[in-house]
Amino acid sequence: MKQYLWIMLLIVCLLLPAAQAEENWPVADGTFIQDWLVSGWNDETWEKEMNYIKELGMTYVIFAPTAYSAGNDNYLTTHYPTKQEGWIEKAPGQDMVETVFKQAQKAGLKVILGLNFNDLWWQKGGSDAKWLKDQMELGNILAQELYDNYYPRYKETFAGWYWVWEIDNVSFRGKAREQALIDAMNVQINYLNELDPDLFFMFCPFMNARLGTKEAYRDFWIRVFDQVNLRPGDIFAPMDCVGGGGLDLTNFEEWFKELRVAVDTKEGLLFWADTETFDHTDWTSVPIGQFVQQMEGAKPYVENFITFAYSHYYSPNVTDRAFHDTYKEYVNTGTLEQEPPTAPSNLQLMEMPDGAMYLLWGESDDNVGVAGYIIYRNGKKVSRTQVPRTGSSMLSLKAYKETSRLVSGRTYSYTVRAYDFAGNISEESEPLEYTAP
Structure with missing residues (x-):
């Protein structure tokens, strides 16, 4: 019995520093x-x-x-x-x-x-x-x-x-x-x-x-x-x-x-x-x-x-x-949750009477919550949305106003990814292609 207790004590002593290090x-x-x-x-x-x-x-x-x-x-x-x-x-x-x-x-x-x-x-x-x-x-x-x-x-x-x-x-x-x-x-x-x-x-x-x-x-x-x-x-x-x-x-x-x-x-x-x-x-x-x-x-x-x-x-x-x-x-x-959001869906472009153009998409799902979305044009990040701060007048988490002057006749490919509060990032959405008039 004493030998068993000594063995258990030795195991605890060996494991304790590792446990402390992990914390x-x-x-x-x-x-x-x-x-x-x-x-x-x-x-x-x-x-x-x-x-x-x-x-x-x-x-x-x-x-x-x-x-x-x-x-x-x-x-x-x-x-x-x-x-x-x-x-x-x-x-x-x-x-x-x-x-x-x-x-x-x-x-x-x-x-x-x-x-x-x-x-x-x-x-x-x-x-x-x-x-x-x-x-x-x-x-x-x-x-x-x-x-x-x-x-x-x-x-x-x-x-x-x-x-x-x-x-x-x-x-x-x-x-x-x-x-x-x-x-x-x-x-x-x-x-x-x-x-x-x-x-x-x-x-x-x-x-x-x-x-x-x-x-x-x-x-x-x-x-x-x-x-x-x-x-x-x-x-x-x-x-x-x-x-x-x-x-x-x-x-x-x-x-x-x-x-x-x-x-x-x-x-x-x-x-x-x-x-x-x-x-x-x-x-x-x-x-x-x-x-x-x-x-x-x-x-x-x-x-x-x-x-x-x-x-x-x-x-x-x-x-x-x-x-x-x-x-x-x-x-x-000491850990962060690692489940990424689902990919955004249903990308669409909305052109306004004043000439402004908005990219819209469907909401992603996440086990904790979606913090925002990253917008890409031709594979390059162009913007990011994020949950609004208190008192913010943000239009929508799921909208991006195109601010660049697009070249007439050129085709552009838009994709969107969602990210959560831990920083996990979704797969890309299906691309939406747009040819500037």
């Missing part, structure tokens, strides 16, 4: 929420959002920015009641920062609070050192007021600061620009470290493979990390740039591999990925399968994942609930 699938640990998305939300909508985030096992809500300026203004427009002379409240009487903290605390989530931003960053960030330093000084005043207003009441909820300025792999080339960036970051970081050393500092740079090499960007960050006063526990969280188009599914992993080398030169610096949930070509939500693929690609190099932005592209508050439910199943099981 180690990548999941998002936080989401950005921006002011324009939530400006009209009431408490009920906020509570729903926090619960959606919580049931997915996330820890963080990143709310940013909390204030902004325009042009060369030396004042900020805030999303909370400010006492700073000359500053402006965007919505007097509305305290969006308080709402974020209150709702996150209720749900047991942590808040990473963004600071200020100015759109002139894209023109002046790398070329005007004084302007950049002035923005950091303005941000320090903001940080002090935010800390004084909210930290005493939300000590357990306030996790860290988000630096809203997004550094690319072009704007700070050259020693002078690089040093200006380092000096500006230290103006902000030194102040925040003195304000409260327990609140971490996070920032999310990005990159474009068409404008530079991964090796050059690695070396840039090695030099920056050497001089910027980041502390152990601060977070370097580059965007994966797949959604934005700077990188793609074929090369983003290589960039993260090189950035890992840079991060390893800074003792205690954490390396997270900011996984993008959108497709910049049409601003639709990428299917959950691609979202997971992006996390899996970065997983060998990073310790954690945040996303821009679950709340903006997958939340039931903004789009079809099936995105949320599909991802929730993945979070709980």
Whole structure:
């Protein structure tokens, strides 16, 4: 009997590491929420959002920015009641920062609070050192007021600061620009470290493979990390740039591999990925399968994942609930359903009196639901439809308006495929041929 028990114990010990490894699938640990998305939300909508985030096992809500300026203004427009002379409240009487903290605390989530931003960053960030330093000084005043207003009441909820300025792999080339960036970051970081050393500092740079090499960007960050006063526990969280188009599914992993080398030169610096949930070509939500693929690609190099932005592209508050439910199943099981929709049928063209031409088709079936359709002309993708976002005035999920000028006398072949929320794609429809008059 003892021998049998020892054998069973040995089997359990051998199998346990494998079982634990199987459960180690990548999941998002936080989401950005921006002011324009939530400006009209009431408490009920906020509570729903926090619960959606919580049931997915996330820890963080990143709310940013909390204030902004325009042009060369030396004042900020805030999303909370400010006492700073000359500053402006965007919505007097509305305290969006308080709402974020209150709702996150209720749900047991942590808040990473963004600071200020100015759109002139894209023109002046790398070329005007004084302007950049002035923005950091303005941000320090903001940080002090935010800390004084909210930290005493939300000590357990306030996790860290988000630096809203997004550094690319072009704007700070050259020693002078690089040093200006380092000096500006230290103006902000030194102040925040003195304000409260327990609140971490996070920032999310990005990159474009068409404008530079991964090796050059690695070396840039090695030099920056050497001089910027980041502390152990601060977070370097580059965007994966797949959604934005700077990188793609074929090369983003290589960039993260090189950035890992840079991060390893800074003792205690954490390396997270900011996984993008959108497709910049049409601003639709990428299917959950691609979202997971992006996390899996970065997983060998990073310790954690945040996303821009679950709340903006997958939340039931903004789009079809099936995105949320599909991802929730993945979070709980590590797997995605793999049954594709049926192929679309009954393609037809409708020419309108004004000359507009629409391609229409019959609905596909899917075990979870159809997220949209991909339209091809002569075998090349020309468009995609997707379930409408909340408040959208979309004409139809099963219609495509031809926007290209077709050549008279030429015959075109149209086909359509359906895709579901996990990203499974149907077979092609039967082709519909059309000869332009």
